[in-house]
Amino acid sequence: xxxxxxxxxxxxxxxxxxxxxxxxxxxxxxxxxxxxxxxxxxxxxxxxxxxxxxxxxxxxxxxxxxxxxxxxxxxxxxxxxxxxxxxxxxxxxxxxxxxxxxxxxxxxxxxxxxxxxxxxxxxxx
RNA sequence: UACAUAGGUUGCCUUAUCGCUUUCUUGAUAAAAAGAAAGAGGAAAGUCCGGACAAUAUAGAGAACCAUACUUCCUAACGGGAAGGGUCUUUAUUUAUAAAGAUACAGAUAGUGCCGCAGAAAAUAACCGCCAUUUUGGUAAGGGUGAAAAAGUGAGGUAAGAGCUCACUAGGUUUGAUAGUGAUAUUAAAUCUGGGUAAACCUUAUGGAUUGCAAGAUCAAAUAUACCAAGGUGUACUUUUGUACAAAGAGUUUCUCGCUCAAUCUUGGAGGGUAGAUUGCUAUUGACUAUAUCAGUGAUGAUAUAGCUAGAUAAAUGAUAAGGGUCCUGAUUAUAAAUCAGGAUACAGAAUCCGGCUUAUAGACUUUAUGUAAAUU
Numbered sequence: 242x243x244x245x246x247x248x249x250x251x252x253x254x255x256x257x258x259x260x261x262x263x264x265x266x267x268x269x270x271x272x273x274x275x276x277x278x279x280x281x282x283x284x285x286x287x288x289x290x291x292x293x294x295x296x297x298x299x300x301x302x303x304x305x306x307x308x309x310x311x312x313x314x315x316x317x318x319x320x321x322x323x324x325x326x327x328x329x330x331x332x333x334x335x336x337x338x339x340x341x342x343x344x345x346x347x348x349x350x351x352x353x354x355x356x357x358x359x360x361x362x363x364x365x366x
Numbered sequence: 367u368a369c370a371u372a373g374g375u376u377g378c379c380u381u382a383u384c385g386c387u388u389u390c391u392u393g394a395u396a397a398a399a400a401g402a403a404a405g406a407g408g409a410a411a412g413u414c415c416g417g418a419c420a421a422u423a424u425a426g427a428g429a430a431c432c433a434u435a436c437u438u439c440c441u442a443a444c445g446g447g448a449a450g451g452g453u454c455u456u457u458a459u460u461u462a463u464a465a466a467g468a469u470a471c472a473g474a475u476a477g478u479g480c481c482g483c484a485g486a487a488a489a490u491a492a493c494c495g496c497c498a499u500u501u502u503g504g505u506a507a508g509g510g511u512g513a514a515a516a517a518g519u520g521a522g523g524u525a526a527g528a529g530c531u532c533a534c535u536a537g538g539u540u541u542g543a544u545a546g547u548g549a550u551a552u553u554a555a556a557u558c559u560g561g562g563u564a565a566a567c568c569u570u571a572u573g574g575a576u577u578g579c580a581a582g583a584u585c586a587a588a589u590a591u592a593c594c595a596a597g598g599u600g601u602a603c604u605u606u607u608g609u610a611c612a613a614a615g616a617g618u619u620u621c622u623c624g625c626u627c628a629a630u631c632u633u634g635g636a637g638g639g640u641a642g643a644u645u646g647c648u649a650u651u652g653a654c655u656a657u658a659u660c661a662g663u664g665a666u667g668a669u670a671u672a673g674c675u676a677g678a679u680a681a682a683u684g685a686u687a688a689g690g691g692u693c694c695u696g697a698u699u700a701u702a703a704a705u706c707a708g709g710a711u712a713c714a715g716a717a718u719c720c721g722g723c724u725u726a727u728a729g730a731c732u733u734u735a736u737g738u739a740a741a742u743u
Contacts, residue, residue, distance in 0.1 A: 302714085311684090314384095346686095
């Protein structure tokens with residue numbers, strides 16, 4: 242498998258997003274919060290991701306774009322690890338909390354940590 | 367030569383690995399895949415003006431509302447720009463000229479309103495004073511204030527005074543002459559002289575339909591049913607009467623059947639157009655880009671040659687690693703340069719498209735102006 246991360250992994254429909262915000266499980270880290278729930282088993286892509294950086298925290302458009310890119314990149318780089326952990330398809334929202342610009346390496350480790358927590362929860366239930 | 371200010375130009379580079387968006391080619395039912403090419407600015411920002419484009423409205427006229435306000439030119443258009451004129455400020459000296467800067471720069475003699483403190487009085491002026499007469503008048507010559515006090519100086523005049531009259535001066539308006547496309551300037555004559563404020567209302571002149579790509583166009587799930595067609599009209603319990611649920615009626619002379627209508631259920635259609643998709647959309651051709659020449663004081667225009675340039679939509683144009691530029695600081699050799707170490711590398715992200723304006727901007731370049739300092743002749 243390739244380390245690609247195209248639009249098809251990202252697309253979530255509007256209704257799905259609303260459901261996620263209402264019914265999803267929240268995990269809080271120091272920089273990121275993650276909302277997740279189990280997705281449909283029929284879809285091709287095992288994970289669907291939505292990245293959001295609130296305008297409240299980061300006001301300049303340039304910086305917002307940068308943080309989105311960094312989060313996307315850190316997800317993409319660890320794609321193989323994440324897929325090996327997965328049992329069921331997931332829908333995830335990643336939200337950036339801080340008002341300062343992120344560093345790549347710290348973000349990586351935190352993302353992996355949070356995703357591990359998700360998989361643990363899955364196995365328990 | 368150096369520095370400062372203003373203006374103008376520019377606004378980091380290379381390699382490796384892994385990726386993103388669009389287009390083309392190969393391939394193909396389709397998807398996946400492989401390769402190639404292209405992929406963010408001077409302000410993409412603010413959304414402040416003007417246009418293109420789109421939908422709606424519109425016989426014509428007036429009023430209201432909004433905008434603009436020295437002249438000529440540029441432009442698709444503008445509240446933008448260029449050149450010029452007036453006024454004001456600063457500097458310099460030759461004291462009436464030059465340079466630089468600023469300028470919403472029509473009207474206060476159409477009308478209404480307003481004018482802090484001080485001061486007699488801030489606008490149909492009478493507190494003191496002066497003069498007359500007798501309890502009222504006349505009078506802006508003189509009077510501490512103020513940014514501003516009823517054009518200034520002199521003479522005549524008078525009861526005392528006063529543009530009341532005259533001379534010179536200052537300013538405004540109108541008309542004529544000369545120069546200029548014009549604003550205007552110079553000059554002559556006539557006429558006028560009770561302040562400021564129009565970024566107070568207002569008056570005058572000129573211009574202005576409204577809404578914005580979330581416009582608009584096409585396709586179109588789900589859900590619901592104004593409509594059309596076809597089919598159906600009870601079920602459960604109870605020996606029965608009946609009971610429960612249920613929308614359960616009307617007409618066909620009275621009843622039953624049948625038929626018709628209504629009501630309701632099921633299926634199909636139709637319509638509408640929500641979610642969503644495509645288009646508008648981005649270059650084969652334009653107020654286009656680059657270069658050159660010519661015209662013009664200039665904004666700008668004309669001609670020739672070459673070129674065809676991002677198109678996302680939970681919003682692509684990136685991340686990581688290494689190295690190099692440039693600038694600053696420090697240390698060492700040394701005072702030109704070199705080496706080492708540390709730091710900095712701005713403002714900022716297209717969203718229908720153009721022309722402007724405004725604001726932000728590390729560093730570098732420029733010699734285009736102006737100023738300062740030093741050196742040399």
